[in-house]
Amino acid sequence: MTKERVYIFDTTLRDGEQAAGAGMTPDEKLEIARRLELLGVDIIEAGFAASSPGDFQAVQNIAREVRKPTIASLARAVPRDVDMAWEALKGAAQPRIHVFLSSSDIHIMHQLRKNREEVIEQAVAMVKRARGYCEDVEFSPMDATRTRPEYLYILLQAVIDAGATTVNIPDTVGYAIPEEFAALLRGIQENVANIHKARLSVHCHNDLGLAVANSLAAIKVGARQVEGCINGIGERAGNAALEEIILSLHTRRDFFGFTTGIDTTQIFRLSRLVSDITGMPVQPNKAIVGLNAFRHASGIHQDGVIKERTTYEIMDPRSIGWPGSALVLGKLSGRAGLRARLEDLGYKLTQEELDRVFEEFKLLADKKREVTDEDLEALMAEHRRATVETITYRLEHVQVSCGDHEIPTATVSLRGPEDRLYVDAATGNGPVDAVYKAINRIVGVPSKLVEFNIRSITETTEAVGDVTIRIEKDGKLYTGRGTSTDIIVASAKAYMNALNRLLAMQDVATQAKSG
Ligand code: KIV
Ligand code: ZN
Helix, strand or coil: CCCEECEEEECCCCCHHHCCCCCCCHHHHHHHHHHHHHHCCCEEEEECHHHCHHHHHHHHHHHHHCCCCEEEEEEECCHHHHHHHHHHHCCCCCEEEEEEEECCHHHHHHHHCCCHHHHHHHHHHHHHHHHHHCCCEEEEEECHHHCCHHHHHHHHHHHHHCCCCEEEEEECCCCCCHHHHHHHHHHHHHHCCCHHHCEEEEEEECCCCCHHHHHHHHHHCCCCEEEEEHHHCCCCCCECEHHHHHHHHHHCHHHHCEECCCCHHHHHHHHHHHHHHHCCCCCCCCCCCCCCCCCCCCHHHHHHHHHCHHHCCCCCHHHHCCCCCCCCECCCCCHHHHHHHHHHCCCCCCHHHHHHHHHHHHHHHHHCCCECHHHHHHHHHHHHHHHCCCCCCEEEEEEEECCCCCCCEEEEEEECHHHCEEEEEEECCCHHHHHHHHHHHHHCCCCEEEEEEEEECCCCCCCCEEEEEEEEECCEEEEEEEEECCHHHHHHHHHHHHHHHHHHHHHHHHHHHHC
Protein backbone atom coordinates (compact mmCIF):
# COMPACT_ATOMS: atom_id res chain seq x y z
CA MET A 1 0.00 0.00 0.00
CA THR A 2 1.44 3.41 -0.93
CA LYS A 3 1.64 5.64 2.07
CA GLU A 4 0.34 9.18 2.03
CA ARG A 5 2.88 11.99 1.92
CA VAL A 6 3.38 14.79 4.43
CA TYR A 7 4.97 17.88 2.86
CA ILE A 8 7.81 19.50 4.75
CA PHE A 9 7.96 23.30 4.71
CA ASP A 10 11.15 24.79 6.11
CA THR A 11 11.10 28.36 7.40
CA THR A 12 14.56 28.51 9.01
CA LEU A 13 15.49 31.34 6.65
CA ARG A 14 12.38 33.39 7.46
CA ASP A 15 10.81 32.63 10.85
CA GLY A 16 14.07 31.06 12.08
CA GLU A 17 15.95 34.22 11.25
CA GLN A 18 13.47 36.17 13.39
CA ALA A 19 15.20 34.66 16.47
CA ALA A 20 16.97 37.50 18.25
CA GLY A 21 20.50 37.81 16.87
CA ALA A 22 20.15 35.06 14.26
CA GLY A 23 20.46 37.39 11.25
CA MET A 24 22.07 35.80 8.18
CA THR A 25 23.63 37.33 5.08
CA PRO A 26 22.16 36.47 1.65
CA ASP A 27 25.20 34.23 0.97
CA GLU A 28 24.71 32.35 4.22
CA LYS A 29 21.04 31.86 3.43
CA LEU A 30 21.90 30.49 0.02
CA GLU A 31 24.32 28.01 1.61
CA ILE A 32 21.62 26.79 3.99
CA ALA A 33 19.05 26.63 1.17
CA ARG A 34 21.37 24.39 -0.86
CA ARG A 35 21.63 22.01 2.09
CA LEU A 36 17.87 22.12 2.64
CA GLU A 37 17.51 21.01 -0.97
CA LEU A 38 19.83 18.06 -0.24
CA LEU A 39 17.75 17.27 2.84
CA GLY A 40 14.78 17.04 0.49
CA VAL A 41 12.37 19.56 1.99
CA ASP A 42 9.40 20.28 -0.26
CA ILE A 43 9.16 24.02 0.34
CA ILE A 44 11.80 26.54 1.45
CA GLU A 45 10.48 29.82 2.78
CA ALA A 46 13.48 31.87 1.68
CA GLY A 47 12.50 35.12 3.37
CA PHE A 48 10.10 38.01 3.53
CA ALA A 49 11.01 39.89 0.36
CA ALA A 50 9.37 43.22 1.24
CA SER A 51 10.88 43.38 4.72
CA SER A 52 14.42 44.44 3.78
CA PRO A 53 16.78 44.64 0.80
CA GLY A 54 18.78 41.73 2.27
CA ASP A 55 15.69 39.54 2.42
CA PHE A 56 14.69 40.50 -1.11
CA GLN A 57 18.13 39.56 -2.39
CA ALA A 58 18.17 36.30 -0.45
CA VAL A 59 14.78 35.25 -1.85
CA GLN A 60 15.84 36.22 -5.36
CA ASN A 61 19.17 34.34 -5.19
CA ILE A 62 17.59 31.23 -3.74
CA ALA A 63 14.74 31.34 -6.28
CA ARG A 64 17.28 31.42 -9.12
CA GLU A 65 19.70 28.84 -7.78
CA VAL A 66 17.79 26.26 -5.78
CA ARG A 67 15.60 24.50 -8.29
CA LYS A 68 14.18 21.33 -6.76
CA PRO A 69 11.98 22.56 -3.89
CA THR A 70 9.22 25.14 -4.11
CA ILE A 71 10.57 28.54 -3.02
CA ALA A 72 8.23 30.74 -0.99
CA SER A 73 8.33 34.36 0.11
CA LEU A 74 6.19 35.70 2.92
CA ALA A 75 4.01 38.76 2.25
CA ARG A 76 1.67 40.79 4.45
CA ALA A 77 -1.76 41.13 2.87
CA VAL A 78 -0.92 44.43 1.23
CA PRO A 79 -0.29 45.10 -2.47
CA ARG A 80 3.36 46.20 -2.09
CA ASP A 81 4.34 43.03 -0.21
CA VAL A 82 2.60 40.72 -2.66
CA ASP A 83 4.17 42.53 -5.63
CA MET A 84 7.65 42.43 -4.09
CA ALA A 85 7.30 38.77 -3.18
CA TRP A 86 6.55 38.03 -6.82
CA GLU A 87 9.37 40.27 -8.05
CA ALA A 88 11.85 38.31 -5.91
CA LEU A 89 10.34 34.92 -6.74
CA LYS A 90 9.69 35.13 -10.43
CA GLY A 91 12.94 33.33 -11.38
CA ALA A 92 11.99 30.26 -9.30
CA ALA A 93 11.23 26.90 -10.87
CA GLN A 94 8.26 26.60 -8.50
CA PRO A 95 7.36 29.88 -6.79
CA ARG A 96 4.89 30.29 -3.95
CA ILE A 97 3.56 33.51 -2.45
CA HIS A 98 2.68 33.14 1.22
CA VAL A 99 0.15 35.80 2.28
CA PHE A 100 -0.72 36.30 5.93
CA LEU A 101 -3.22 38.40 7.85
CA SER A 102 -4.32 38.28 11.49
CA SER A 103 -7.65 36.66 12.26
CA SER A 104 -8.05 36.70 16.05
CA ASP A 105 -10.19 39.41 17.65
CA ILE A 106 -7.23 40.46 19.79
CA HIS A 107 -5.17 41.19 16.68
CA ILE A 108 -8.04 42.55 14.58
CA MET A 109 -9.13 45.02 17.26
CA HIS A 110 -5.83 46.09 18.77
CA GLN A 111 -3.33 45.71 15.97
CA LEU A 112 -5.22 46.00 12.68
CA ARG A 113 -8.00 48.22 14.09
CA LYS A 114 -10.46 46.84 11.54
CA ASN A 115 -13.59 44.75 11.67
CA ARG A 116 -13.88 41.08 10.72
CA GLU A 117 -15.58 41.75 7.38
CA GLU A 118 -12.79 44.11 6.34
CA VAL A 119 -10.22 41.45 7.19
CA ILE A 120 -11.97 38.91 4.96
CA GLU A 121 -12.13 41.42 2.10
CA GLN A 122 -8.45 42.26 2.46
CA ALA A 123 -7.39 38.61 2.61
CA VAL A 124 -9.47 37.71 -0.44
CA ALA A 125 -8.17 40.66 -2.44
CA MET A 126 -4.53 39.83 -1.68
CA VAL A 127 -4.90 36.12 -2.36
CA LYS A 128 -6.46 37.05 -5.73
CA ARG A 129 -3.62 39.46 -6.41
CA ALA A 130 -1.05 36.76 -5.58
CA ARG A 131 -2.90 34.25 -7.80
CA GLY A 132 -2.63 36.79 -10.60
CA TYR A 133 1.12 36.20 -10.40
CA CYS A 134 1.46 32.53 -9.57
CA GLU A 135 -0.55 29.37 -9.20
CA ASP A 136 0.80 28.39 -5.82
CA VAL A 137 -0.52 30.64 -3.04
CA GLU A 138 -0.53 29.94 0.68
CA PHE A 139 -2.67 31.86 3.12
CA SER A 140 -2.07 32.04 6.89
CA PRO A 141 -4.62 33.50 9.31
CA MET A 142 -2.20 34.78 11.93
CA ASP A 143 -3.02 33.89 15.55
CA ALA A 144 -5.43 31.23 14.26
CA THR A 145 -5.47 29.34 17.56
CA ARG A 146 -6.92 32.36 19.37
CA THR A 147 -9.43 33.03 16.60
CA ARG A 148 -13.14 32.21 16.99
CA PRO A 149 -13.43 28.92 15.04
CA GLU A 150 -16.70 29.96 13.30
CA TYR A 151 -14.98 33.06 11.92
CA LEU A 152 -11.89 31.08 10.94
CA TYR A 153 -14.06 28.68 8.90
CA ILE A 154 -15.64 31.57 6.97
CA LEU A 155 -12.28 33.23 6.34
CA LEU A 156 -10.67 29.99 5.14
CA GLN A 157 -13.57 29.24 2.83
CA ALA A 158 -13.29 32.73 1.33
CA VAL A 159 -9.54 32.56 0.69
CA ILE A 160 -9.81 29.09 -0.85
CA ASP A 161 -12.55 30.43 -3.15
CA ALA A 162 -10.19 33.28 -3.99
CA GLY A 163 -7.53 30.78 -5.07
CA ALA A 164 -5.40 29.82 -2.04
CA THR A 165 -3.90 26.39 -2.70
CA THR A 166 -2.55 25.88 0.83
CA VAL A 167 -4.18 27.13 4.02
CA ASN A 168 -1.85 27.22 6.98
CA ILE A 169 -3.03 27.28 10.59
CA PRO A 170 -0.44 29.10 12.69
CA ASP A 171 -0.26 28.79 16.45
CA THR A 172 1.49 32.14 16.36
CA VAL A 173 1.91 32.62 20.10
CA GLY A 174 2.39 28.95 21.04
CA TYR A 175 -0.89 28.82 22.94
CA ALA A 176 -2.46 25.57 21.75
CA ILE A 177 -2.58 22.21 23.52
CA PRO A 178 -2.35 19.08 21.32
CA GLU A 179 -5.92 17.72 21.80
CA GLU A 180 -7.39 21.18 21.36
CA PHE A 181 -5.29 21.87 18.24
CA ALA A 182 -6.31 18.52 16.75
CA ALA A 183 -9.97 19.41 17.44
CA LEU A 184 -9.51 22.75 15.64
CA LEU A 185 -8.03 20.95 12.63
CA ARG A 186 -10.94 18.49 12.64
CA GLY A 187 -13.41 21.38 12.91
CA ILE A 188 -11.83 23.04 9.87
CA GLN A 189 -12.14 19.86 7.81
CA GLU A 190 -15.76 19.40 8.87
CA ASN A 191 -16.92 23.01 8.47
CA VAL A 192 -15.01 24.52 5.56
CA ALA A 193 -16.95 23.24 2.57
CA ASN A 194 -14.16 23.70 0.00
CA ILE A 195 -11.26 22.52 2.22
CA HIS A 196 -10.56 19.59 -0.15
CA LYS A 197 -9.41 22.18 -2.75
CA ALA A 198 -6.44 23.28 -0.62
CA ARG A 199 -3.66 21.55 1.30
CA LEU A 200 -4.03 21.94 5.05
CA SER A 201 -0.87 23.05 6.83
CA VAL A 202 0.22 23.84 10.39
CA HIS A 203 2.84 26.19 11.81
CA CYS A 204 3.48 25.97 15.55
CA HIS A 205 5.49 28.07 17.96
CA ASN A 206 7.08 26.71 21.08
CA ASP A 207 6.12 29.10 23.89
CA LEU A 208 4.77 26.24 26.01
CA GLY A 209 7.25 23.70 24.65
CA LEU A 210 4.44 22.05 22.65
CA ALA A 211 5.27 23.04 19.07
CA VAL A 212 6.29 19.56 17.91
CA ALA A 213 3.50 17.82 19.84
CA ASN A 214 0.92 20.18 18.34
CA SER A 215 2.30 19.69 14.83
CA LEU A 216 2.18 15.91 15.16
CA ALA A 217 -1.34 15.99 16.61
CA ALA A 218 -2.44 18.04 13.60
CA ILE A 219 -0.81 15.65 11.12
CA LYS A 220 -2.56 12.74 12.76
CA VAL A 221 -5.96 14.33 12.07
CA GLY A 222 -5.42 15.60 8.54
CA ALA A 223 -2.73 18.29 8.14
CA ARG A 224 -0.56 17.36 5.16
CA GLN A 225 1.98 20.16 5.28
CA VAL A 226 4.01 20.96 8.37
CA GLU A 227 6.16 24.03 8.90
CA GLY A 228 9.18 24.37 11.16
CA CYS A 229 12.81 25.34 11.53
CA ILE A 230 16.03 23.39 11.86
CA ASN A 231 17.09 23.18 15.53
CA GLY A 232 13.71 24.75 16.42
CA ILE A 233 15.05 28.27 16.14
CA GLY A 234 12.66 31.18 15.61
CA GLU A 235 10.78 34.06 17.16
CA ARG A 236 10.80 33.95 21.04
CA ALA A 237 10.94 30.29 22.15
CA GLY A 238 11.24 29.25 18.54
CA ASN A 239 9.31 27.25 15.95
CA ALA A 240 8.63 23.53 15.84
CA ALA A 241 11.95 21.72 15.38
CA LEU A 242 11.74 20.23 11.93
CA GLU A 243 14.21 17.43 12.65
CA GLU A 244 12.06 16.29 15.59
CA ILE A 245 8.91 16.19 13.47
CA ILE A 246 10.68 14.35 10.65
CA LEU A 247 12.25 11.74 12.93
CA SER A 248 8.94 11.25 14.76
CA LEU A 249 7.21 10.55 11.44
CA HIS A 250 10.01 8.19 10.37
CA THR A 251 10.60 6.40 13.67
CA ARG A 252 6.90 6.02 14.42
CA ARG A 253 5.77 5.25 10.87
CA ASP A 254 3.82 2.40 12.49
CA PHE A 255 1.72 5.03 14.29
CA PHE A 256 1.52 7.84 11.74
CA GLY A 257 1.71 5.88 8.49
CA PHE A 258 3.12 8.69 6.34
CA THR A 259 6.14 9.19 4.12
CA THR A 260 8.18 12.33 3.48
CA GLY A 261 10.69 13.18 0.77
CA ILE A 262 13.43 13.67 3.36
CA ASP A 263 16.93 12.17 3.30
CA THR A 264 17.40 12.03 7.07
CA THR A 265 21.16 11.46 6.79
CA GLN A 266 21.55 15.17 5.98
CA ILE A 267 20.08 16.30 9.31
CA PHE A 268 23.14 16.33 11.54
CA ARG A 269 25.30 18.38 9.17
CA LEU A 270 22.51 20.84 8.47
CA SER A 271 21.85 21.28 12.17
CA ARG A 272 25.50 22.17 12.75
CA LEU A 273 25.58 24.52 9.77
CA VAL A 274 22.50 26.41 11.02
CA SER A 275 23.96 26.61 14.51
CA ASP A 276 27.27 27.83 13.19
CA ILE A 277 25.78 30.51 10.94
CA THR A 278 23.18 31.81 13.39
CA GLY A 279 25.39 31.52 16.49
CA MET A 280 22.54 29.68 18.23
CA PRO A 281 24.17 26.71 20.01
CA VAL A 282 22.42 23.33 20.09
CA GLN A 283 21.84 22.33 23.71
CA PRO A 284 23.49 18.95 24.57
CA ASN A 285 20.18 17.31 25.54
CA LYS A 286 18.35 18.54 22.42
CA ALA A 287 16.34 15.70 20.85
CA ILE A 288 17.86 14.21 17.66
CA VAL A 289 20.78 16.62 17.18
CA GLY A 290 22.10 17.38 20.71
CA LEU A 291 25.55 16.05 21.53
CA ASN A 292 24.10 13.72 24.16
CA ALA A 293 21.19 12.50 22.03
CA PHE A 294 22.93 9.18 21.36
CA ARG A 295 25.33 9.06 24.32
CA HIS A 296 24.68 6.42 26.95
CA ALA A 297 26.12 7.28 30.34
CA SER A 298 24.64 4.74 32.73
CA GLY A 299 26.40 1.38 33.03
CA ILE A 300 23.16 -0.56 32.60
CA HIS A 301 22.34 1.27 29.38
CA GLN A 302 25.87 0.87 28.04
CA ASP A 303 25.74 -2.84 28.78
CA GLY A 304 22.42 -3.14 26.92
CA VAL A 305 23.57 -1.18 23.89
CA ILE A 306 26.76 -3.22 23.58
CA LYS A 307 24.72 -6.41 23.58
CA GLU A 308 22.00 -5.12 21.28
CA ARG A 309 21.76 -1.49 20.13
CA THR A 310 17.96 -1.40 20.09
CA THR A 311 17.74 -2.09 23.83
CA TYR A 312 18.13 1.64 24.51
CA GLU A 313 18.20 3.28 21.08
CA ILE A 314 14.96 3.90 19.22
CA MET A 315 16.80 5.46 16.27
CA ASP A 316 20.02 4.50 14.57
CA PRO A 317 22.32 7.53 14.95
CA ARG A 318 23.60 6.88 11.42
CA SER A 319 20.10 7.57 10.08
CA ILE A 320 20.55 11.27 10.83
CA GLY A 321 24.14 11.31 9.54
CA TRP A 322 25.65 11.14 13.02
CA PRO A 323 29.39 10.76 12.46
CA GLY A 324 29.63 7.51 14.44
CA SER A 325 32.59 6.30 16.45
CA ALA A 326 34.84 9.04 17.68
CA LEU A 327 38.08 8.09 15.92
CA VAL A 328 40.75 10.44 17.17
CA LEU A 329 43.35 11.97 14.84
CA GLY A 330 46.72 13.33 15.91
CA LYS A 331 49.80 15.02 14.58
CA LEU A 332 51.00 11.88 12.81
CA SER A 333 47.75 11.57 10.85
CA GLY A 334 48.09 12.22 7.14
CA ARG A 335 45.90 13.80 4.47
CA ALA A 336 44.21 10.48 3.66
CA GLY A 337 43.22 9.91 7.31
CA LEU A 338 41.90 13.45 7.59
CA ARG A 339 39.97 13.17 4.33
CA ALA A 340 38.42 9.84 5.40
CA ARG A 341 37.34 11.22 8.77
CA LEU A 342 35.92 14.40 7.24
CA GLU A 343 33.99 12.30 4.72
CA ASP A 344 32.53 10.29 7.59
CA LEU A 345 31.46 13.60 9.10
CA GLY A 346 29.76 14.51 5.81
CA TYR A 347 32.32 16.93 4.32
CA LYS A 348 33.34 16.36 0.71
CA LEU A 349 36.37 18.52 -0.07
CA THR A 350 38.17 19.31 -3.29
CA GLN A 351 41.95 18.68 -3.29
CA GLU A 352 42.56 22.41 -2.89
CA GLU A 353 40.18 22.66 0.08
CA LEU A 354 41.72 19.58 1.66
CA ASP A 355 45.19 21.11 1.35
CA ARG A 356 44.06 24.26 3.18
CA VAL A 357 42.19 22.37 5.87
CA PHE A 358 45.15 20.00 6.30
CA GLU A 359 47.43 22.95 7.07
CA GLU A 360 44.99 24.22 9.68
CA PHE A 361 44.65 20.68 11.04
CA LYS A 362 48.45 20.33 11.41
CA LEU A 363 48.64 23.61 13.34
CA LEU A 364 45.90 22.36 15.65
CA ALA A 365 47.44 18.88 16.03
CA ASP A 366 50.72 20.52 17.06
CA LYS A 367 48.93 22.24 19.92
CA LYS A 368 46.62 19.36 20.89
CA ARG A 369 47.60 15.74 21.23
CA GLU A 370 44.24 14.45 20.12
CA VAL A 371 42.01 16.00 17.48
CA THR A 372 38.45 14.80 18.04
CA ASP A 373 35.37 14.94 15.82
CA GLU A 374 34.18 18.02 17.72
CA ASP A 375 37.53 19.71 16.98
CA LEU A 376 37.16 18.82 13.31
CA GLU A 377 33.64 20.27 13.25
CA ALA A 378 35.04 23.49 14.73
CA LEU A 379 37.90 23.47 12.21
CA MET A 380 35.48 23.09 9.31
CA ALA A 381 33.24 25.85 10.70
CA GLU A 382 36.29 28.13 10.92
CA HIS A 383 37.27 27.13 7.38
CA ARG A 384 33.76 27.96 6.15
CA ARG A 385 33.82 31.36 7.84
CA ALA A 386 37.23 32.11 6.35
CA THR A 387 36.16 31.26 2.80
CA VAL A 388 32.77 32.99 2.46
CA GLU A 389 32.58 35.78 -0.08
CA THR A 390 31.34 38.46 2.27
CA ILE A 391 34.58 39.16 4.11
CA THR A 392 35.76 42.78 4.11
CA TYR A 393 38.49 42.48 6.76
CA ARG A 394 40.51 39.40 7.65
CA LEU A 395 42.41 38.91 10.88
CA GLU A 396 46.10 38.43 10.10
CA HIS A 397 47.70 38.68 13.55
CA VAL A 398 46.77 39.49 17.06
CA GLN A 399 49.14 39.95 19.95
CA VAL A 400 48.34 40.93 23.52
CA SER A 401 50.29 41.73 26.59
CA CYS A 402 48.48 41.55 29.91
CA GLY A 403 48.87 40.43 33.50
CA ASP A 404 48.01 41.58 37.00
CA HIS A 405 50.54 44.45 36.85
CA GLU A 406 50.15 45.45 33.23
CA ILE A 407 47.74 47.58 31.24
CA PRO A 408 46.21 45.15 28.76
CA THR A 409 47.49 46.17 25.34
CA ALA A 410 46.71 44.63 21.96
CA THR A 411 48.21 44.97 18.52
CA VAL A 412 46.20 43.67 15.58
CA SER A 413 46.80 43.50 11.88
CA LEU A 414 43.94 43.11 9.44
CA ARG A 415 43.90 42.54 5.71
CA GLY A 416 41.30 44.93 4.30
CA PRO A 417 39.77 46.02 1.00
CA GLU A 418 42.13 45.87 -1.99
CA ASP A 419 44.43 43.63 0.01
CA ARG A 420 45.75 46.50 2.14
CA LEU A 421 47.34 45.65 5.46
CA TYR A 422 46.20 47.68 8.47
CA VAL A 423 48.00 47.60 11.81
CA ASP A 424 46.87 49.32 15.00
CA ALA A 425 47.09 49.01 18.77
CA ALA A 426 44.96 49.89 21.77
CA THR A 427 44.73 49.42 25.50
CA GLY A 428 41.64 48.19 27.32
CA ASN A 429 40.35 47.03 30.66
CA GLY A 430 41.18 43.43 29.70
CA PRO A 431 42.87 41.68 26.78
CA VAL A 432 39.64 41.09 24.82
CA ASP A 433 38.57 44.70 25.31
CA ALA A 434 42.00 45.86 24.08
CA VAL A 435 41.76 43.64 20.98
CA TYR A 436 38.24 44.87 20.16
CA LYS A 437 39.29 48.49 20.58
CA ALA A 438 42.30 48.01 18.29
CA ILE A 439 40.04 46.40 15.66
CA ASN A 440 37.55 49.28 16.01
CA ARG A 441 40.31 51.78 15.34
CA ILE A 442 40.91 50.11 11.97
CA VAL A 443 37.38 49.24 10.87
CA GLY A 444 35.79 52.43 12.19
CA VAL A 445 32.28 51.02 12.64
CA PRO A 446 31.39 51.48 16.30
CA SER A 447 29.07 48.88 17.76
CA LYS A 448 28.10 47.66 21.23
CA LEU A 449 29.10 44.23 22.49
CA VAL A 450 25.93 42.82 24.06
CA GLU A 451 26.80 39.17 24.52
CA PHE A 452 30.02 37.23 24.93
CA ASN A 453 30.06 33.46 25.48
CA ILE A 454 32.96 31.13 25.57
CA ARG A 455 32.82 27.37 25.75
CA SER A 456 35.40 24.68 25.53
CA ILE A 457 34.87 22.21 22.71
CA THR A 458 36.53 19.31 24.51
CA GLU A 459 37.27 18.87 28.17
CA THR A 460 41.05 19.30 28.52
CA THR A 461 43.08 22.47 29.21
CA GLU A 462 44.52 22.26 25.70
CA ALA A 463 40.95 22.35 24.33
CA VAL A 464 39.72 24.53 21.50
CA GLY A 465 37.76 27.54 22.77
CA ASP A 466 34.59 28.44 20.89
CA VAL A 467 33.55 32.08 21.28
CA THR A 468 30.09 33.34 20.29
CA ILE A 469 29.36 37.05 20.51
CA ARG A 470 26.60 39.44 19.54
CA ILE A 471 27.14 43.07 18.73
CA GLU A 472 24.46 45.70 18.33
CA LYS A 473 24.35 48.53 15.86
CA ASP A 474 21.32 50.74 15.17
CA GLY A 475 19.07 48.38 17.10
CA LYS A 476 20.12 45.31 15.10
CA LEU A 477 22.05 42.33 16.43
CA TYR A 478 24.89 40.64 14.57
CA THR A 479 26.37 37.33 15.64
CA GLY A 480 30.00 36.28 15.38
CA ARG A 481 31.79 33.05 16.11
CA GLY A 482 35.44 32.09 16.31
CA THR A 483 37.45 29.10 17.48
CA SER A 484 41.07 28.64 18.48
CA THR A 485 43.14 26.98 21.17
CA ASP A 486 43.94 30.55 22.22
CA ILE A 487 40.82 32.22 23.60
CA ILE A 488 42.03 35.72 22.77
CA VAL A 489 42.49 34.69 19.14
CA ALA A 490 39.06 33.00 19.19
CA SER A 491 37.56 36.22 20.60
CA ALA A 492 39.23 38.30 17.89
CA LYS A 493 37.98 35.93 15.18
CA ALA A 494 34.44 36.08 16.59
CA TYR A 495 34.53 39.86 16.53
CA MET A 496 35.79 39.93 12.94
CA ASN A 497 33.04 37.47 11.97
CA ALA A 498 30.34 39.71 13.50
CA LEU A 499 31.81 42.88 11.98
CA ASN A 500 32.08 41.35 8.51
CA ARG A 501 28.48 40.25 8.76
CA LEU A 502 27.41 43.74 9.84
CA LEU A 503 29.34 45.27 6.93
CA ALA A 504 27.87 42.77 4.45
CA MET A 505 24.31 43.49 5.58
CA GLN A 506 24.89 47.25 5.49
CA ASP A 507 26.34 46.82 2.03
CA VAL A 508 23.23 45.05 0.75
CA ALA A 509 21.08 47.85 2.22
CA THR A 510 23.21 50.58 0.61
CA GLN A 511 23.25 48.85 -2.78
CA ALA A 512 19.47 48.55 -2.63
CA LYS A 513 19.06 52.26 -1.85
CA SER A 514 21.31 53.35 -4.69
CA GLY A 515 19.99 50.71 -7.11
O1 KIV B 1 3.69 32.49 13.44
C1 KIV B 1 3.04 32.99 12.51
O2 KIV B 1 1.85 33.29 12.60
C2 KIV B 1 3.76 33.21 11.27
C3 KIV B 1 2.92 33.52 10.08
C4 KIV B 1 3.45 34.67 9.34
C5 KIV B 1 2.75 32.29 9.25
O3 KIV B 1 4.95 33.07 11.21
ZN1 ZN C 1 5.70 31.90 12.91
